[in-house]
Amino acid sequence: MVTTPHEPPVHPAHPVYVIGGGPGGLAVAAALRGRGVRAVVLEKSDAVGASWRAHYDRLRLHTTRRLSALPGLKMPRSFGRWVARADVVRYLEKYAEHHELEVVTGVEVFGVERSGGEWVLHATGGRRLVGSAVVVATGFNHTPSLPGWPGMEAYGGELIHARAYRNPEPYAGKDVLVVGAGNTGAEIAADLAGGGAERVRLAVRTVPHIVRRTTAGWPAQRTGILVRRLPVPVVDRLGAVLARVAAPDLTAYGLPRPDTGLATRQRQGAIPVQDVGLVEAVRSGKVEVVAAVEGFEGGEVVLADGTRIAPDAVIAATGYRRALEPLVGDLGVLDERGRPVVHGARCPREAPGLYFTGFTNPISGMFRELAIDAEKIARAIARRAARATKATKAAEDAKTERV
Numbered sequence: 001m002v003t004t005p006h007e008p009p010v011h012p013a014h015p016v017y018v019i020g021g022g023p024g025g026l027a028v029a030a031a032l033r034g035r036g037v038r039a040v041v042l043e044k045s046d047a048v049g050a051s052w053r054a055h056y057d058r059l060r061l062h063t064t065r066r067l068s069a070l071p072g073l074k075m076p077r078s079f080g081r082w083v084a085r086a087d088v089v090r091y092l093e094k095y096a097e098h099h100e101l102e103v104v105t106g107v108e109v110f111g112v113e114r115s116g117g118e119w120v121l122h123a124t125g126g127r128r129l130v131g132s133a134v135v136v137a138t139g140f141n142h143t144p145s146l147p148g149w150p151g152m153e154a155y156g157g158e159l160i161h162a163r164a165y166r167n168p169e170p171y172a173g174k175d176v177l178v179v180g181a182g183n184t185g186a187e188i189a190a191d192l193a194g195g196g197a198e199r200v201r202l203a204v205r206t207v208p209h210i211v212r213r214t215t216a217g218w219p220a221q222r223t224g225i226l227v228r229r230l231p232v233p234v235v236d237r238l239g240a241v242l243a244r245v246a247a248p249d250l251t252a253y254g255l256p257r258p259d260t261g262l263a264t265r266q267r268q269g270a271i272p273v274q275d276v277g278l279v280e281a282v283r284s285g286k287v288e289v290v291a292a293v294e295g296f297e298g299g300e301v302v303l304a305d306g307t308r309i310a311p312d313a314v315i316a317a318t319g320y321r322r323a324l325e326p327l328v329g330d331l332g333v334l335d336e337r338g339r340p341v342v343h344g345a346r347c348p349r350e351a352p353g354l355y356f357t358g359f360t361n362p363i364s365g366m367f368r369e370l371a372i373d374a375e376k377i378a379r380a381i382a383r384r385a386a387r388a389t390k391a392t393k394a395a396e397d398a399k400t401e402r403v
């Protein structure tokens with residue numbers, strides 16, 4: 001359970017508002033409830049787990065079932081080791097129900113401001129909600145991001161962001177260009193290749209690190225957890241050795257080994273690609289690796305090596321923006337990349353009571369980190385609330401004595 005018996009329940013005057021009903025927000029709300037702190041989750045869509053409802057059909061967690069469970073509820077064994085997307089959604093629904101979480105759906109928060117010692121949230125329908133603390137859990141992958149490719153606006157062909165991709169059916173017999181070789185691009189390319197597309201090309205700007213999901217039963221995620229706290233140069237060297245032993249050399253197919261280390265890349269925001277079919281698809285020629293996209297011209301896609309191609313469809317797996325600026329941009333709590341300056345139990349100095357979860361991209365698995373941060377945030381908020389309750393009581397006692 002999420003309850004900590006040593007900490008008595010605390011009841012601040014206003015609830016803690018958690019913005020976002022994904023795994024991050026739900027985990028914090030459950031951990032808070034376990035400590036007797038009232039938490040209200042505000043979710044803009046009509047149900048919890050909106051991101052997971054919208055992901056492509058074949059997606060499975062590439063982190064293990066056990067290492068992806070949120071505080072206070074295991075994932076059932078029947079989900080298997082690599083949990084399917086639909087089961088993740090089921091789990092999140094069950095999670096909210098099991099912990100009896102207060103989730104208000106259909107409410108989007110547009111802005112957060114500090115007023116006196118409290119937090120004011122401006123939300124759908126002109127709502128003005130007052131909270132004792134706020135946890136922002138609106139997601140690392142919030143808003144689809146397309147590079148500002150020249151000629152993109154005038155391009156007449158089909159061009160979608162990976163968020164809109166569901167399955168290969170609409171692309172049967174078609175020539176498709178997938179742009180971006182992160183986990184999403186790699187998996188969509190393999191999905192299309194196995195799902196009847198006539199031709200699949202993968203445009204690669206930065207060669208990714210590719211790791212096996214498991215080696216002799218040992219999940220890559222466990223290695224990620226073990227090396228997480230080691231110095232970057234050590235992990236870079238270790239990653240290079242492991243890659244030589246465990247990952248095939250795809251240089252001949254246009255995917256040489258990266259010259260920047262695995263941990264250095266992760267620091268820059270790119271986690272390694274977990275292979276769920278790309279390696280085989282590339283080796284068998286079902287996915288062809290091509291140069292990065294430079295722009296669009298006259299109905300064609302122009303690649304960085306000067307080649308021009310005319311695919312039937314372009315699927316841009318080019319990432320997401322955090323899009324936190326409208327929400328908290330005025331508070332001085334974001335860095336130059338638009339990410340929060342703190343995460344977990346820490347609040348920005350100028351914003352006590354404002355917490356963030358889910359804005360890092362660790363190699364140890366995001367669900368796992370969301371679970372860890374949820375406990376830390378709940379502990380910090382409960383302590384803060386207990387201190388505030390104590391101070392109020394002391395003030396009241398002093399008043400009574402004077403009377």
Ligand SMILES: Cc1cc2nc3c(=O)[nH]c(=O)nc-3n(C[C@H](O)[C@H](O)[C@H](O)COP(=O)(O)OP(=O)(O)OC[C@H]3O[C@@H](n4cnc5c(N)ncnc54)[C@H](O)[C@@H]3O)c2cc1C
Binds near residue numbers: 023139
């Ligand atoms: C394709 C893909 C595969 C992944 N696979 C794994 C994996 O295998 N293992 C792993 O550990 N991690 C994985 N992740 C990373 C991460 O675990 C997930 O993205 C996870 O859903 C993050 O949870 P979250 O709660 O932080 O954000 P989200 O799940 O994105 O939830 C954010 C919620 O906030 C809501 N929201 C946003 N803005 C507002 C607002 N202003 N007001 C109210 N509500 C708002 C959204 O509707 C959404 O429901 C994957 C990510 C992607 C994109």
